[in-house]
Amino acid sequence: MFTACRNDSNVASKKHALFQLMPASQTGIHFNNVVHDSANFNIFNFRNFYNGGGVAIGDVNGDGLDDIYTCGAKGQSGALWLQKADGHFTIADSAVFAVDNACEDVDALFFDADGDKDMDLYVASGGNEAWGKVPVLLDRLYLNDGIGNFVKSIDALPPIYQNKATVCAADIDRDGDADLFIGASADALAYGTPQSSYILINNGKGKFTAEHKNSALLQQPGIVTAATFADINKDGWQDLIIAGEWMPVTLIINNHSSLNQKITIGASGLWQTIKIVDIDGDGNMDILAGNYGLNSKLHASKDAPLKLYVKDFDNNGTLDQLLTYSSNGKEHTFLGKEELERQLPYIRKNFLFYSSFAGKTTQDVFGEQLNNASVLQAQTLSSGIYKNDGKGNFSFEVLPDEMQAAPVFSFMPDDINDDGYTDVISGGNFYGVLPYEGRYDASWGDVLVNNKNKAYSWLSPVSSGWLIRGEVRDIKKLKTANGYLYIVARNNDSLLFMKRD
Numbered sequence: 173m174f175t176a177c178r179n180d181s182n183v184a185s186k187k188h189a190l191f192q193l194m195p196a197s198q199t200g201i202h203f204n205n206v207v208h209d210s211a212n213f214n215i216f217n218f219r220n221f222y223n224g225g226g227v228a229i230g231d232v233n234g235d236g237l238d239d240i241y242t243c244g245a246k247g248q249s250g251a252l253w254l255q256k257a258d259g260h261f262t263i264a265d266s267a268v269f270a271v272d273n274a275c276e277d278v279d280a281l282f283f284d285a286d287g288d289k290d291m292d293l294y295v296a297s298g299g300n301e302a303w304g305k306v307p308v309l310l311d312r313l314y315l316n317d318g319i320g321n322f323v324k325s326i327d328a329l330p331p332i333y334q335n336k337a338t339v340c341a342a343d344i345d346r347d348g349d350a351d352l353f354i355g356a357s358a359d360a361l362a363y364g365t366p367q368s369s370y371i372l373i374n375n376g377k378g379k380f381t382a383e384h385k386n387s388a389l390l391q392q393p394g395i396v397t398a399a400t401f402a403d404i405n406k407d408g409w410q411d412l413i414i415a416g417e418w419m420p421v422t423l424i425i426n427n428h429s430s431l432n433q434k435i436t437i438g439a440s441g442l443w444q445t446i447k448i449v450d451i452d453g454d455g456n457m458d459i460l461a462g463n464y465g466l467n468s469k470l471h472a473s474k475d476a477p478l479k480l481y482v483k484d485f486d487n488n489g490t491l492d493q494l495l496t497y498s499s500n501g502k503e504h505t506f507l508g509k510e511e512l513e514r515q516l517p518y519i520r521k522n523f524l525f526y527s528s529f530a531g532k533t534t535q536d537v538f539g540e541q542l543n544n545a546s547v548l549q550a551q552t553l554s555s556g557i558y559k560n561d562g563k564g565n566f567s568f569e570v571l572p573d574e575m576q577a578a579p580v581f582s583f584m585p586d587d588i589n590d591d592g593y594t595d596v597i598s599g600g601n602f603y604g605v606l607p608y609e610g611r612y613d614a615s616w617g618d619v620l621v622n623n624k625n626k627a628y629s630w631l632s633p634v635s636s637g638w639l640i641r642g643e644v645r646d647i648k649k650l651k652t653a654n655g656y657l658y659i660v661a662r663n664n665d666s667l668l669f670m671k672r673d
Contacts, residue, residue: 189637190588190619194657194669200260201253203242203667225645225661230282230291233320238651240659241293242667243277244269246308250277250295254320259653268314268322275308276301278357283341283350285328286378290318296336296354303360305333311354315378330382334367335360342401342410344383345429349374351383353412355396362491364418364482364548366392369399371431389434394419402448402457405564413459415443418480418548421461421558437558437566439474439551442579449585449594456560462580462600463555466573467614469506471497474551479503483545485538486516494545496534503534511608512537555580555598571620572630578602578615584647584658588672593622599644599660616640617660640668 196202228241237255244250249270253261276299285292293314302308311329314322337357344351351374356367369390372380396416404411409426420440425433437459445462452458464470472478476498485492492515495506505512509529513519519537523529535542555575558566570576575598584597597619602612616633617640623629633639643663650657650669660668 189635189673190631191637191658191670192673193637193639194671196666196669198260199657199669200262201240201242201667201669203251203253225643225663225665226277226279227646227648227659227661227667228280228282228293229648229650229659231651232282232291232293232316232322234290234318236651237653239320240650241280241282241295242661243280243295244273244275246276246299246301247273249273250280252293252320252322255652257653264320268324271324272312275310275312278336279338281339281341285313285325285350285374286315287349287376288318290316292316292378293322294339294341294352296339298335298337298357300335300358300360303335305331309333309335311336311339313378313380325378328378329380330370330372332356332370332382337397337416338399340399340401342412344371344401344410344426344431345373346409347376349376352380353399353401353414355399355414355416357397357416358395362482364395364480364491364493364546366394367396368392369396369414389424389431393422397444398446398462400446400448404448404457404560406562413446413448415441415446415461417442417444418550419443421446421459435564438568440477440548441472441550441552441554442478444579444581444600445583447583447585449596451557451585451594451596452559453593454562456562458560459558459566460583460585460596461556461558462583462598464553464579464602465555465600465612466553466576467578468553468612469609470553472550472553477549477551478553479550480548481534481538481542481545482548483541485541486518492516494534494538504532505534505537507606507608511606572618572628574630574632575618575620578612580615581643581645582647584649586649588619589621591622591624593624595622596620596628597638597647597658599640599647601643603643613641615644617644637673638670640670 226243229238232239240253242251252264275297278298279296281294282291295312313325313328315325334356338355341350352372354370356369371383373383394416399414401410411426412424415421421437423435424431442464447460448457479496481494554570556570578600579602580598580600582599588595599617600615617638619631619636619638620628642665645663646661650659658670
């Protein structure tokens with residue numbers, strides 16, 4: 173049983189915290205994810221935003237030490253940082269990446285694309301300020317010469333003009349090379365419309381083609397935000413797990429290179445991240461899933477889901493989005509009269525006074541206008557873990573209350589105290605909201621320590637030493653000449669490095 177204890181005394185103390193922040197001067201890395209201007213989205217002030225700050229980790233020059241690629245924003249080149257023997261980093265020649273500085277780097281991955289045993293680099297492009305068939309939305313593959321010099325591969329990838337969110341690799345067809353999944357996020361001009369994601373099959377030499385036989389279940393699965401591969405059913409074939417906003421965590425079984433069986437795992441949510449880990453040591457792979465949390469004006473359950481109606485309500489040729497919630501069996505708009513009528517002036521005519529609008533249900537306000545609207549639902553906002561019983565069944569266990577204080581955007585499972593059991597670090601926060609809603613900024617990061625008996629202790633940030641402010645978007649473990657570090661990437665902010673005490 174997955175439980176959470178709140179007993180810091182046997183794990184860490186204020187005098188001996190598990191983690192310490194390492195000054196940037198000790199790494200040599202000075203990289204700030206720059207501020208972005210958001211596109212003008214007509215979505216009733218729901219949320220659609222740049223979510224940058226990803227990093228990729230890999231040994232690109234074969235010296236046994238991890239190097240770092242930091243994703244760049246629009247107008248900012250991504251950067252490759254090479255680790256030296258003393259543990260410091262120096263920036264590599266950035267000319268190859270500068271050519272594509274108009275792109276938004278939304279995710280990056282080091283993997284061997286061409287079978288020459290070194291780490292090549294895939295960079296996914298996206299963002300909400302470009303749409304249509306424009307070059308800045310095309311992903312990029314950079315090939316490594318084996319000593320850390322990269323060249324952009326031309327015509328290695330099919331043209332996918334979509335706002336991407338994630339990329340992950342696995343040998344899907346077991347032919348000895350790495351294939352790719354490319355997860356597409358929201359349409360920049362039509363938030364709420366499901367997007368198609370892609371499987372790219374490798375010819376063994378770094379040339380990728382879209383795989384049509386595996387495309388059926390990936391045609392418009394939703395607004396994908398996270399994905400990973402794992403052999404969930406232990407048949408020797410890598411299965412695909414995806415999650416996203418207004419959709420459930422979904423398992424797509426790999427039947428001998430054919431991704432043709434879809435299994436819905438749990439309720440729909442506003443999922444932001446997933447991580448595969450055997451959390452309880454029973455030999456079965458479980459799924460950590462980060463959601464929006466329970467510390468906001470948004471509430472959702474199976475019987476009272478959060479809803480998003482998507483339709484051109486004002487007949488101006490563009491889609492609008494209407495966010496609603498339920499209370500006492502009645503459905504109401506999340507935003508009030510003043511906010512709604514900014515986009516839909518007729519609301520002011522129909523409800524001249526605030527008193528006439530007060531208490532009205534969504535159906536009272538919009539009536540037949542709701543007909544033919546696409547309706548998305550989120551039935552849970554809790555972050556948690558889907559426990560795998562090894563027989564194809566998953567049960568959801570909510571993470572501790574302290575981890576529901578803000579959206580979770582990243583997990584880092586790791587044995588942080590060297591006792592042979594997997595612990596969990598998480599991070600999140602989200603600032604792109606209206607003043608009425610309030611920023612989701614209650615998280616300093618969370619640490620769960622495995623107590624060896626399938627129970628976990630939640631450590632306060634003071635006890636753990638994991639004290640991180642900002643919008644955390646990625647946490648990765650980094651091998652250095654001086655031991656392991658944890659790199660924390662934040663949206664619109666600098667990188668941070670945490671070290672074990």
